[in-house]
Amino acid sequence: MNQELLVTGGAGFIGSNFIRYLLKNTNCRITNIDALTYAGNPSNMSGFASKGNYRFFQVDITDKVALTQVFDRTYDIIVHFAAESHVDRSIENADTFLITNINGTHNLLEKLLEGKAKKMVHVSTDEVYGSLNQHDSAFTEEHPVSPNNPYSASKASADLLVRSFYQTFNLPLVITRCSNNYGPYQHPEKFIPKVVYNAINNKQIPLYGDGLNIRDWLFVEDHCSAIYTVMNHGKAGEVYNIGGSNEMTNKDVIHSILNYLGKSNDLISYVTDRKGHDRRYAINSNKIKTQLGWKPNTSFEKGLKQTIDWNVNNKTWVEAALRRSDLS
Numbered sequence: 001m002n003q004e005l006l007v008t009g010g011a012g013f014i015g016s017n018f019i020r021y022l023l024k025n026t027n028c029r030i031t032n033i034d035a036l037t038y039a040g041n042p043s044n045m046s047g048f049a050s051k052g053n054y055r056f057f058q059v060d061i062t063d064k065v066a067l068t069q070v071f072d073r074t075y076d077i078i079v080h081f082a083a084e085s086h087v088d089r090s091i092e093n094a095d096t097f098l099i100t101n102i103n104g105t106h107n108l109l110e111k112l113l114e115g116k117a118k119k120m121v122h123v124s125t126d127e128v129y130g131s132l133n134q135h136d137s138a139f140t141e142e143h144p145v146s147p148n149n150p151y152s153a154s155k156a157s158a159d160l161l162v163r164s165f166y167q168t169f170n171l172p173l174v175i176t177r178c179s180n181n182y183g184p185y186q187h188p189e190k191f192i193p194k195v196v197y198n199a200i201n202n203k204q205i206p207l208y209g210d211g212l213n214i215r216d217w218l219f220v221e222d223h224c225s226a227i228y229t230v231m232n233h234g235k236a237g238e239v240y241n242i243g244g245s246n247e248m249t250n251k252d253v254i255h256s257i258l259n260y261l262g263k264s265n266d267l268i269s270y271v272t273d274r275k276g277h278d279r280r281y282a283i284n285s286n287k288i289k290t291q292l293g294w295k296p297n298t299s300f301e302k303g304l305k306q307t308i309d310w311n312v313n314n315k316t317w318v319e320a321a322l323r324r325s326d327l328s
C-alpha cells in the first residue's frame with residue numbers, strides 16, 4: 001500500500017534517517033516539513049531530495065498559516081519529529097522549546113481534528129520520565145511523567161496534550177518514548193559526535209560532573225524501524241517505549257571512542273555538571289517487543305564504529321553544522 005505520509009522535522013538527525021529508511025524499505029509517498037533551524041540541515045536531505053515520491057516544504061509548525069499549504073491532501077499518517085531537542089540549550093533559554101514542542105504539536109493535532117490526517121505518531125523521549133537511581137527498575141510506560149529540565153518538560157507537556165486529544169476527541173494518536181539515539185547525521189552539539197570531533201582534532205572533551213551519568217544508547221536505524229512498526233501496528237491511545245537495553249556511563253562511552261580512535265584518555269576534561277542533570281535513564285521495551293514484534297538489530301559496538309567512521313569521513317558536514325550553530 002502506498003501510504004501518504006507527513007514527516008515533520010525530516011531535515012534533522014532522526015527525521016532524515018527515518019525518511020532514508022522509508023525510501024529504502026517502502027513505497028510510501030512522503031511530504032517532509034522542516035523549519036530548517038540551526039539543527040535542520042539541508043544537506044541531510046540531499047540524498048533523497050529528487051526522489052519522485054518525496055517533496056519538501058520549509059515550514060515552521062508553529063505557523064498555522066504556513067501549515068495550511070502542506071495540507072493540500074489528506075495524510076494517512078503524520079510522524080512528528082520536529083522539536084527543539086538539545087537539553088543544554090533549553091537550560092540557557094526555554095522559549096523556543098515551549099513554542100515549538102508544545103504549540104507546534106498542538107497545531108498538528110488541530111489538523112487531525114479537521115480530518116486532514118488519519119493518524120499521528122508523536123515521537124517523544126524517555127526524558128519525560130525523569131531520572132532513575134542505580135538500582136531502580138527501567139522505565140515502563142506506566143512510570144509517572146516527571147521531567148527535570150525545560151526540554152523534557154516541554155516534551156512531557158506535548159505528550160499530555162496528545163493524550164488529551166485522544167481522550168477528548170478519540171483521535172488515533174500514538175506516543176513513542178525512546179532512549180538516547182546515536183548514528184550518522186547527529187548534530188555535533190550532542191555527546192557522541194562531539195566527543196568524536198574533539199578527539200580527532202585533539203581538543204579537550206568536556207565531561208559533565210563525575211562522568212558517571214548513565215544513558216541507554218540505541219542506534220538510530222533501530223529507532224526508525226521501531227517507529228515504522230508503531231506507525232503501522234501501534235494501538236491508538238497507547239505509549240510505546242523504545243530502548244537499546246544498552247546502559248553505559250558517559251565516561252565509558254568516551255573511553256570506547258578514544259580507544260577506537262587510538263587517542264589518549266588525557267583528552268578528557270571534567271567540567272561543571274549540567275544543571276538538573278538526570279543521573280540515569282533505562283528503558284523497558286518489553287511492550288513494543290512482545291505486542292508489536294520489534295527488536296533492535298545493531299549492537300553498540302557495531303553502531304558506534306559505524307558512527308565514528310561516519311563522523312571521521314564527514315568532517316566537512318560536521319564543521320558546517322557547527323558553523324550553522326555558531327559553535328565553531
Ligand SMILES: NC(=O)c1ccc[n+]([C@@H]2O[C@H](COP(=O)([O-])OP(=O)(O)OC[C@H]3O[C@@H](n4cnc5c(N)ncnc54)[C@H](O)[C@@H]3O)[C@@H](O)[C@H]2O)c1
Pocket residue numbers: 008009010011012013014015033034035036037038039040041059060061062080081082083084085086100104123124125126155177178179180181182187
Ligand atoms: N536524539 C535523541 O536521542 C532522541 C531520543 C528520543 C526522542 N527524540 C525526539 O526525536 C525528535 C527528533 O530528534 P533529533 O535528535 O532528530 O532532533 P534534531 O534537533 O536533530 O532535529 C529536529 C528537527 O526539527 C526541526 N524543527 C525545529 N523546530 C521546528 C519548527 N518549529 N517547525 C518545523 N521544524 C522544526 C529542525 O529544523 C530539525 O530539522 C525530537 O522530537 C526529539 O525530542 C530524540
Ligand SMILES: Cc1cn([C@H]2C[C@H](O)[C@@H](COP(=O)(O)OP(=O)(O)O[C@H]3O[C@H](CO)[C@@H](O)[C@H](O)[C@H]3O)O2)c(=O)[nH]c1=O
Pocket residue numbers: 085086087088124125126127178179180181189190191192194206207208213214215250274281
Ligand atoms: C553535550 C555533552 C553531554 N554530556 C553528557 C550529558 C548527558 O548525560 C550525556 C548525553 O548528552 P546529550 O547528548 O546532550 O543527550 P541527553 O541530554 O541525554 O538528551 C538526548 O537524549 C534524549 C533521550 O534520552 C533526547 O530526548 C534528547 O533530544 C537528546 O538530546 O552526555 C557531557 O558530559 N558533555 C557534553 O559536552
